[in-house]
Amino acid sequence: MTGARQPDPKAAARAIDALRRGWPIRIGALALLPIETADPLRLEAFDPTAEAPVLLSAGRAETLKLANQREAAVPDAPVLVDRAPWIDFAGGTALADPQLDLATPLKGPFRAIEVVSPDDARAALRLARVAGMLPAFFVRPDGPAEVTLTAADIDAHEDAIRLSIAARARLPVAHAEDAEIVAFRTPEGPGEHVALLIGAPNGQPPLVRLHSECLTGDALGSLKCDCGPQLDAALKAIAQAGWGILLYLRQEGRGIGLVNKLRAYALQDQGFDTVDANTRLGFAIDARDFGVAARMLDLLGQRDIRLLTNNPGKVQGLEAHGINVVERVPHFLPTNPHNEHYLATKRDRTGHQL
Numbered sequence: 427m428t429g430a431r432q433p434d435p436k437a438a439a440r441a442i443d444a445l446r447r448g449w450p451i452r453i454g455a456l457a458l459l460p461i462e463t464a465d466p467l468r469l470e471a472f473d474p475t476a477e478a479p480v481l482l483s484a485g486r487a488e489t490l491k492l493a494n495q496r497e498a499a500v501p502d503a504p505v506l507v508d509r510a511p512w513i514d515f516a517g518g519t520a521l522a523d524p525q526l527d528l529a530t531p532l533k534g535p536f537r538a539i540e541v542v543s544p545d546d547a548r549a550a551l552r553l554a555r556v557a558g559m560l561p562a563f564f565v566r567p568d569g570p571a572e573v574t575l576t577a578a579d580i581d582a583h584e585d586a587i588r589l590s591i592a593a594r595a596r597l598p599v600a601h602a603e604d605a606e607i608v609a610f611r612t613p614e615g616p617g618e619h620v621a622l623l624i625g626a627p628n629g630q631p632p633l634v635r636l637h638s639e640c641l642t643g644d645a646l647g648s649l650k651c652d653c654g655p656q657l658d659a660a661l662k663a664i665a666q667a668g669w670g671i672l673l674y675l676r677q678e679g680r681g682i683g684l685v686n687k688l689r690a691y692a693l694q695d696q697g698f699d700t701v702d703a704n705t706r707l708g709f710a711i712d713a714r715d716f717g718v719a720a721r722m723l724d725l726l727g728q729r730d731i732r733l734l735t736n737n738p739g740k741v742q743g744l745e746a747h748g749i750n751v752v753e754r755v756p757h758f759l760p761t762n763p764h765n766e767h768y769l770a771t772k773r774d775r776t777g778h779q780l
């Protein structure tokens with residue numbers, strides 16, 4: 427009896443490693459070669475007759491004037507670009523990377539063809555994001571692959587329910603010398619999510635800050651966003667409240683990773699705002715899964731919380747996973763000339779209460 431095998435999250439981890447090395451993978455009916463990391467020899471081996479079409483996200487396809495193929499407002503939906511003979515696909519990087527658009531303006535015209543196995547194609551784009559890479563592949567139904575997996579393996583890899591507490595210890599911090607740090611093992615590869623417990627439960631819902639990792643802001647003092655000051659102000663507010671939790675999620679770049687965030691910054695240097703930069707790269711405007719934060723709160727035994735945020739999307743995201751946000755506590759920090767456009771964009775385009 428050919429029952430489908432149980433989802434194997436380890437297959438997704440092997441596939442992420444293969445993508446980062448430029449090796450082809452197979453997801454269901456599709457063999458896929460990552461454009462960002464594959465070298466010409468691998469492309470030659472994968473596609474000797476140079477006929478393989480290119481799988482992109484709808485957000486990226488739209489910037490290539492393939493808007494007619496884009497499902498409305500779904501920037502990370504799959505689009506397949508025909509391997510038309512008149513297009514120099516050499517390596518495909520000019521298709522994959524919007525940073526090159528100014529340098530290679532006259533590409534195309536491109537033609538979109540029907541996406542074979544859309545679920546597998548969508549899973550491939552999602553895996554590229556989890557790997558912190560550009561969502562762009564050469565695709566062949568019958569191509570070679572180093573790793574074979576299914577869309578269900580990727581779902582299992584990302585499933586927050588697999589999060590678990592791995593270690594905890596006292597951690598005196600500037601705003602709270604009695605703090606306790608808790609590390610959570612995440613199935614998504616490098617970097618654990620962390621919680622800092624401040625003060626002692628007092629029968630009231632804890633004051634919680636859901637802080638998404640921003641290396642540039644948290645560690646380097648970036649003025650381009652408000653993350654660094656928000657982190658410090660959150661620790662201070664929680665300490666003053668007497669009881670609360672800082673959740674530090676390894677969801678850099680609103681879930682697209684540091685390299686892709688810096689690509690988004692490079693597009694912002696070209697004049698795009700933080701919303702359009704993400705969609706031009708082929709990602710959703712916000713690719714974070716707040717189910718991870720809800721799972722952390724669940725493991726910490728907290729269901730009712732007060733949430734420090736200006737982002738109603740966080741409240742909805744947590745409530746969709748069973749957390750009761752009894753109060754949204756504004757968390758606005760003064761702007762500077764380098765981040766006022768970024769914050770104005772969040773106010774005007776992503777519903778932030780600023």
Ligand SMILES: Nc1nc2c(ncn2[C@@H]2O[C@H](COP(=O)(O)OP(=O)(O)OP(=O)(O)O)[C@@H](O)[C@H]2O)c(=O)[nH]1
Pocket residue numbers: 636637638639640641651653656677678679680681682686687690691700704734735736737740757772778
């Ligand atoms: N893709 C992308 N991510 C960014 C950009 N600027 C900051 N980030 C990321 O955005 C996240 C910061 O999000 P938060 O501080 O949680 O901000 P928020 O979701 O807007 O909500 P609140 O601060 O809670 O109001 C971090 O992961 C940063 O790395 C950007 O221009 N593009």
Ligand SMILES: [Zn+2]
Pocket residue numbers: 640642643644651652653654
């Ligand atoms: Zn930031």
